[in-house]
Amino acid sequence: MSNRKIKVGVVGTGSLGRHHTRIYAELDEADLVGVYDTDMERAREIAGQHGAHVFSSMDELMEAVEAASVVVPTDLHREVAGELIERGVHVLIEKPIAASTAEAEELVGLARKYGVIVQVGHVERFNPVLSYLETVARNPRFIEAHRLASYPPPREGMLPRGTEVSVILDLMIHDLEVILHLVGSPIKQIHAVGVPVLSPTEDIANVRLSFENGCVANITASRISPERMRKIRVFMEDTYISLDYQQQAGTLYRRAGMSIEREDVPIEKGEPLANQLRSFIGCVARRDAPVVSGEHAAEALNLAVDIIHQLAEGAS
Numbered sequence: 001m002s003n004r005k006i007k008v009g010v011v012g013t014g015s016l017g018r019h020h021t022r023i024y025a026e027l028d029e030a031d032l033v034g035v036y037d038t039d040m041e042r043a044r045e046i047a048g049q050h051g052a053h054v055f056s057s058m059d060e061l062m063e064a065v066e067a068a069s070v071v072v073p074t075d076l077h078r079e080v081a082g083e084l085i086e087r088g089v090h091v092l093i094e095k096p097i098a099a100s101t102a103e104a105e106e107l108v109g110l111a112r113k114y115g116v117i118v119q120v121g122h123v124e125r126f127n128p129v130l131s132y133l134e135t136v137a138r139n140p141r142f143i144e145a146h147r148l149a150s151y152p153p154p155r156e157g158m159l160p161r162g163t164e165v166s167v168i169l170d171l172m173i174h175d176l177e178v179i180l181h182l183v184g185s186p187i188k189q190i191h192a193v194g195v196p197v198l199s200p201t202e203d204i205a206n207v208r209l210s211f212e213n214g215c216v217a218n219i220t221a222s223r224i225s226p227e228r229m230r231k232i233r234v235f236m237e238d239t240y241i242s243l244d245y246q247q248q249a250g251t252l253y254r255r256a257g258m259s260i261e262r263e264d265v266p267i268e269k270g271e272p273l274a275n276q277l278r279s280f281i282g283c284v285a286r287r288d289a290p291v292v293s294g295e296h297a298a299e300a301l302n303l304a305v306d307i308i309h310q311l312a313e314g315a316s
Contacts, residue, residue, distance in 0.1 A: 005031040006281050009055070009065040011080055013037040013046040016094060017071035023274045024069075025050035029281045036061045062087040067117075067284045069277070070094060074165060078103035085110045085118070092280045094121040096173050097297040099165075101305050104298040111294050119280045119290035120297030122177045124230075126275035128267045129243045129250060130178065133234065136252070137182050142235040143217040145175040148225035151198055166201040166311075167194070168304045172221035175232070176307075177292070177300035182234070185213035192307045193314070197224050207307055241265070 008030045010020045017037070024032040034053030037043035047054045055061040061068065062083070067090040070081045077098045084091050085107065097120045098104040111118040124130055149171060168176075187209055194205030204222040211217075230245035243250035243265065250265035276291075283290045 004285070005029060006284050007031045007033050007064065007066045008281065009033050009061045009068045010035045010071060011037070011058070011061065011068055011084075012071035013039070013043050014071065017069070018046045019273055020069040020071055020277065021046050021050055021052065023271075023277050025052065026274075027278055027281060029278065029285065033064050034061065058083060062089055065089060067091070067281065069121075069280075074169070075099045078107060081107055081118070082110055085114050085116050088114055088116060090117040090280075090284045092119045092121060092277070093294075093297075095123075095177075095297065096120075096169050096301045096304065097294060098301065101298065101302050104294070104301050108294040108298055117280075117283050117287070117290060118294035119283060120292045120294060121276060122174060122292045122297065122300070123272045123276050124174050124178055124245055125181070125291055126279065127245050127272040128248050128270050128275075129232075129245050129265075132250070132265055132267050133182070133232070133241065133243060136239070136241065137234050138236065139213075140182055140215055140234045140236055143179055143182065143215065144233045145179065145217070145219045146229050146231050147171045147175055147219075147221045148227060148229040149223045150226065150228065151203070151224050166308050167203055167205055167221050167223050168207075168307050168311075169301075170221075171223060172205060172207065172219060172307075173300055173304045175219050175221070176303050177297065178232070179209070179217045179219070180300055180303065181296070183211050183213070183215045183217070185211040185215060187303065188212045190303075190307060190310055192310045194311045199223075202308075202311060205307075205311070 008024050013035050024030045032052050034055050035043050035047050036055040043054045070091055070093045072080050081091050081093050189210040191208045194202035197203040203224045207219045209217040233242045238255040240253040248267050248269045252263050254261050
């Protein structure tokens with residue numbers, strides 16, 4: 001592979017887009033050409049912090065870059081990412097891939113048609129915790145995941161960020177994608193409960209998934225918690241692993257005869273988002289398949305939508 005830098009841009013400079021901009025500016029493999037946002041004042045502020053150009057339109061950005069991060073509200077993913085793909089620009093789309101399964105399928109189809117890379121921002125797949133888990137979690141039998149966050153601050157004239165969708169799409173989808181990846185078996189049964197508290201849709205939910213291979217996963221997500229938590233526990237036949245995504249630390253418990261041995265998990269800490277963007281740039285440079293493809297992200301979205309439908313049916 002050559003040392004040529006990949007020309008990259010960022011569409012959307014909100015709370016997460018600013019971090020995409022910062023990291024691209026720091027990556028040796030990337031040439032951050034510029035950013036675009038309909039809020040030009042915000043775009044100028046973020047671009048100015050990293051010496052990047054502010055594009056006046058999507059057309060201008062698409063003429064200048066080979067790859068771009070799409071960090072806009074979910075209901076705009078299909079429109080914005082689709083436009084980029086049709087112009088031959090490789091895209092990293094923040095999760096979820098789209099607002100509906102139909103839109104996700106359209107984006108996957110466009111990527112195939114135009115031969116571009118679509119990676120989806122399921123950032124936990126780049127957490128060093130998961131890198132370790134992938135090496136040891138053979139044939140998991142039971143998985144428990146907790147993802148808790150406080151309610152986002154209000155925005156003038158708008159719902160708080162993320163609350164325009166259910167907590168299933170806002171937070172739980174991270175764990176759904178990871179669990180589908182770890183288990184690798186079709187789902188046999190879904191049981192879900194959830195309630196709205198401050199939002200029009202669910203703010204807290206619990207889901208129990210039964211897989212055809214016998215594995216069971218219990219997943220809780222809340223955005224009305226006073227504490228923040230991102231943890232996963234995986235039970236195998238003779239080993240139990242407890243991992244903390246937030247602290248990037250964990251413990252392994254292993255059966256040894258009639259006793260249980262405990263050991264700390266060796267994890268080399270790092271910034272998951274930086275790992276993700278570096279991986280995306282590498283995929284573009286080498287034309288490799290991404291870690292989280294559009295197809296796999298669509299599978300996670302399909303599951304999330306099935307859960308939301310079950311919650312809606314239970315409420316009717």
